[in-house]
Every structure is written in C-alpha cells, then in structure tokens.
Amino acid sequence: MYTSDTQIRVRYAETDQMNVVYYGNYAQYFEVGRVEAIRQLGLSYKDMEASGVIMPVVEFTAKYLRPARYDDLLTVRTTLKDCPVDHRITFHQEVYNQEGKLLTTGKVSLYFLKKDTMARTGIPDYLAEKLAPYF
Amino acid sequence: MYTSDTQIRVRYAETDQMNVVYYGNYAQYFEVGRVEAIRQLGLSYKDMEASGVIMPVVEFTAKYLRPARYDDLLTVRTTLKDCPVDHRITFHQEVYNQEGKLLTTGKVSLYFLKKDTMARTGIPDYLAEKLAPYF
Amino acid sequence: MYTSDTQIRVRYAETDQMNVVYYGNYAQYFEVGRVEAIRQLGLSYKDMEASGVIMPVVEFTAKYLRPARYDDLLTVRTTLKDCPVDHRITFHQEVYNQEGKLLTTGKVSLYFLKKDTMARTGIPDYLAEKLAPYF
Amino acid sequence: MYTSDTQIRVRYAETDQMNVVYYGNYAQYFEVGRVEAIRQLGLSYKDMEASGVIMPVVEFTAKYLRPARYDDLLTVRTTLKDCPVDHRITFHQEVYNQEGKLLTTGKVSLYFLKKDTMARTGIPDYLAEKLAPYF
Numbered sequence: 001m002y003t004s005d006t007q008i009r010v011r012y013a014e015t016d017q018m019n020v021v022y023y024g025n026y027a028q029y030f031e032v033g034r035v036e037a038i039r040q041l042g043l044s045y046k047d048m049e050a051s052g053v054i055m056p057v058v059e060f061t062a063k064y065l066r067p068a069r070y071d072d073l074l075t076v077r078t079t080l081k082d083c084p085v086d087h088r089i090t091f092h093q094e095v096y097n098q099e100g101k102l103l104t105t106g107k108v109s110l111y112f113l114k115k116d117t118m119a120r121t122g123i124p125d126y127l128a129e130k131l132a133p134y135f
Numbered sequence: 136m137y138t139s140d141t142q143i144r145v146r147y148a149e150t151d152q153m154n155v156v157y158y159g160n161y162a163q164y165f166e167v168g169r170v171e172a173i174r175q176l177g178l179s180y181k182d183m184e185a186s187g188v189i190m191p192v193v194e195f196t197a198k199y200l201r202p203a204r205y206d207d208l209l210t211v212r213t214t215l216k217d218c219p220v221d222h223r224i225t226f227h228q229e230v231y232n233q234e235g236k237l238l239t240t241g242k243v244s245l246y247f248l249k250k251d252t253m254a255r256t257g258i259p260d261y262l263a264e265k266l267a268p269y270f
Numbered sequence: 271m272y273t274s275d276t277q278i279r280v281r282y283a284e285t286d287q288m289n290v291v292y293y294g295n296y297a298q299y300f301e302v303g304r305v306e307a308i309r310q311l312g313l314s315y316k317d318m319e320a321s322g323v324i325m326p327v328v329e330f331t332a333k334y335l336r337p338a339r340y341d342d343l344l345t346v347r348t349t350l351k352d353c354p355v356d357h358r359i360t361f362h363q364e365v366y367n368q369e370g371k372l373l374t375t376g377k378v379s380l381y382f383l384k385k386d387t388m389a390r391t392g393i394p395d396y397l398a399e400k401l402a403p404y405f
Numbered sequence: 406m407y408t409s410d411t412q413i414r415v416r417y418a419e420t421d422q423m424n425v426v427y428y429g430n431y432a433q434y435f436e437v438g439r440v441e442a443i444r445q446l447g448l449s450y451k452d453m454e455a456s457g458v459i460m461p462v463v464e465f466t467a468k469y470l471r472p473a474r475y476d477d478l479l480t481v482r483t484t485l486k487d488c489p490v491d492h493r494i495t496f497h498q499e500v501y502n503q504e505g506k507l508l509t510t511g512k513v514s515l516y517f518l519k520k521d522t523m524a525r526t527g528i529p530d531y532l533a534e535k536l537a538p539y540f
Contacts, residue, residue, distance in 0.1 A: 009437075011433055011436060011437060011440075012286055012287070012292070012436055012440070012450075013286060013292050013294055013432070013433045013436060015286050015287040016282055016283060016285050016286065016287070017282070017285040017286070017287065017289045017340055018189060018191060019287045020191070022162075022282070022283050023162055023191075023192040023195060024159055024160070024161075024162025024163055024166070024283055025159070026159075027157075027158055027159025027162065027418070028159055028416055028418045031159070031416060031417055031418060032414075032416060035416075035417070035476070044476065045417075045476070046475055046476040054153060056153060056155070056158075056199070056202070057158040057199055058198065058199050059196075059197070059198050059199070060158060060195070060196065060197045060199075061194075061195065061196040061197075062194070062195045062196075063193065063194050064191070064192055064193050064194065064195075067191070070287055070451055071440070071449065071450070071451040144302075146298055146301060146302060146305075147301055147305070147315075147421055147422070147427070148297070148298045148301060148421060148427050148429055150421050150422040151417055151418060151420050151421065151422070152417070152420040152421070152422065152424045152475055154422045157417070157418050159418055162283070163281055163283045166281060166282055166283060167279075167281060170281075170282070170341070179341065180282075180341070181340055181341040205316055205422055206305075206314065206315070206316040288459060288461060290461070292432075293432055293461075293462040293465060294429055294430070294431075294432025294433055294436070295429070296429075297427075297428055297429025297432065298429055301429070324423060326423060326425070326428075326469070326472070327428040327469055328468065328469050329466075329467070329468050329469065330428060330465070330466065330467045330469075331464075331465065331466040331467075332464070332465045332466075333463065333464050334461070334462055334463050334464065334465075337461070
C-alpha cells in the first residue's frame, strides 16, 4: 500500500452561497492529492505527459460527510491499495480538515494512455519501479 | 419517472490541456441539469432555498466514456427514477454531445435540509405535488 | 460598431459565500460573450483555432458595480468599437441582470497569433470581411 | 510599502486547451496572494469577515505578459503601496514563475463594507495597526 498526504488551503473562490466548498471542487483537491503522491515518489505527472503517457479519469465517486469551509487547511490523503497490473489505476482519496475530521472520501480511476495514439498502455516502468517497494 | 433535458455549450475555461473538458466540471453540468429539471416542473431551486430548504450533495458518481470538447453543445439528461420518500433524493444524469453520443453518466444524491437548523427534512410538499403525476 | 448580446444563467458553483458571483468568474462570462459575438457573425472561434489562429487574452479590466446572484439570467453585451487593424483586438463588455441593471463593465484585449509559431498575425480575412459592414 | 510573497502550484484544472493557465484563473491566484499577505501580518481575512467586515472586489485589471503552465510553481507578490485612508484598498499583484520570469501584473481594488448593512466603512483598526509600521 502506498499512501501520501498533502495540504490544501480552501480558497474563497471554492466556496458557494451555502458557505461550504462546492461539491465539484473536490475533483481538483483529489487531483492535487494524486499529483503530489506521484511527486513524493520522486516523479512528476508533468514529466509523464512529456514522455508520452497521459492519464485521463474514467471513473469518479465521492461521499460528502461534512463540509469544508473557507480558509480550512485540508489534508488530502491519497492511497494506492494495489499496484496497477494493466491500463487502469485506482486511487482512494480522503479529505480531512485541520481538526482531523474526515470530510470526504472518494475513489478515482484513471487509464494509462499513449499520448500520440490514445491507445491503452500499461503502467510505465519508471512508475512501477518506484511503487514496487510498497507492495 | 421524470426526465428533463437541458443544453450547455462547453466554455473554453472548462477545457484542460488534454483538449477535453476537465473531469471535475461535470459536477457543474449535472448541477445545471438538476436545476433546469426543477424549473421545467414550474418551480425554482432558488425559491426552494428562499423558502427554507437547501439541498447539499451527499454522494456523487460519474463514469467518463468519451470526452467532451470545446464548443460542444451538450445535452444533459436528468432523470428521477423514484419519487423521494424521505430526506434523500437521487438524480441519474447523462451527458450527450451534438452527435447524440453518450459521453458521461452519473448519479447524484442530495439531502433535503432545513436551512435554519440544518436538520434533515422530507421532500417539500410543493415539489412532491409537481412530481406526483410522473410516478 | 458591432454589438452582440448573449444570455447566461448564473450557476450555483459560480457563487461564493458572500452570496454573489465570485469576481473571477466574469472572465468566463466575458469569454462566452466574445465567442457568441463571433458566432452571430456566422463564424466560430473553434474553427478559427482549427484553421491556425489562436487568440490569447493579453489585457483584462473589470469594474464591479452591482453583484450578480444565483440563478440570475444575465445579458452579456459585447461590443467592438473599432475594427482591428493589426494583431490586437479589443472587446468592450457589459453584464446586465434580468431587471436591466448594469452589473459589470469590462474591456478585454487579445492578440491574433499563429498557432504553430505563436507569431503575431493580423486579423484573419474571413473575420475582417464579416466585420466590415459594421464599420 | 508592504509586500508579501506566497507560492501556488498550477493545477491541471487551471489549464485550458491552449496549454496555459486560463486567464480568468489569475483572479484566484491574486485572491490567494491577498489572503496570505493579510495572514503574514498576523491576521486572517476569515476572522475579519467573522468580526463583521467584508471586502468585495470593485475593480480588477491584469496584463498577461507570459503564460503560466501546468505544474509551474508560481510566486504571487502582493504589494500595498499606500495605506488605505478610506473604504477603498488597492493591492498591486505580480505573478512570477520558478525561473523568476514575470508572467502577469495586476491591480485589485476592494471596499471595506459592514457585513450586516453593506455600508462602506473605513479600514478596521486592527488591520491599520498591523500595517502602520510599513508606511
């Protein structure tokens, strides 16, 4: 299992008139969590794209337990429970506020695609190598 | 069953550097679909809030089958398969492009809450009455 | 002078906890206004990009006179006071609510650039021809 | 003069299909810059709102010199050139990338308003005191 934490400060723009973070904005928080999880492995998603592999989202689920509020300092926890064995990778994601309360849980699945042909491909070797010690 | 269609033109801001609509933006498209579904019943969500009932999202799922692209004229189809019997309401949502291709499917559950106390409440009578003929 | 009107319904996502539209979202409203202004000429910005000309924004100003609110049906008025004579085009933009109140004024300047080289270029002939009758 | 720097990592969601940060998203970057400028004084905008003073934006200008790109680590520099003497406060804002290149300059003016009456008010004493040493 590989787990990574990253912090995000809630922006004013991300609130709505219900005085909470708009439900759609968690997709961005989860994205930041995934990108930082990859960076903490010593890689970068930006470099992955540059080297020819893109990772579009194919499935997204979220449960909203408690609201996040303006200026909250959130912790986004991103977990890989399994090392991907084919073109699909699934991240489990949780958002906590500064009091340690669990606000949101989610699961995001992405495909590995070759950027030039959009054909499915396996997990890149450099990513598999970095993940191997955790599984 | 109650079904409603509404159209949305994809904005440049909604694309990302993968040349498709960012996956998080479908939450907004689904929101517009739900709001217009209520408006087509002769009600408005704005008035519901003003009369004391808010509807926060508690669960969200989406499957991304095909990408939406800049300037696409999308049809958002919003369906209630069951009339809500308690504080929870679930919308089934689909997004089609101008060629009739199904791009995205989703399901969004919301709670009816009293705005002043944030306590769960049932579906408002005026909404239940408007929906009754469809079930 | 060329003027075009288009309508936009304020989305819940576009409000913030001040119960008004977040100031940054007017950039999207103005974008929609410009794109529809071009469409009303019988062209499309999407096709312009496909034919090799992109139009990045180089300058943006906005004055916020009155707030827009959730579910408002806004009119975005987009005006070209002068036909562009070089690589720069400037749109004057106004946002009105459904009561005819002027909410926001703005001015957005963009460059015509060749997509492949990012070099400045003049206004495309097909756009100049469509605009000519108005000046 | 009071100057504050804060860093922002560009999110995938903030790019558009021109492969750069969408021009409207700088409003959020500038907002983060202002909020962190206030935090670095030992105050918080969140507390200001809670104590009854809100600060809506009344004017916004930006010049886009060079594009920001996905995953750039931006520095947002926020400067008060003058201490506000009435209900208006003006921030000068600059965005640099990780190579020290100036990407964007802007100016944002806000009003101090009483939250309950929306009447204009002067700068709160606690903010004026914190700023006094810099002018």
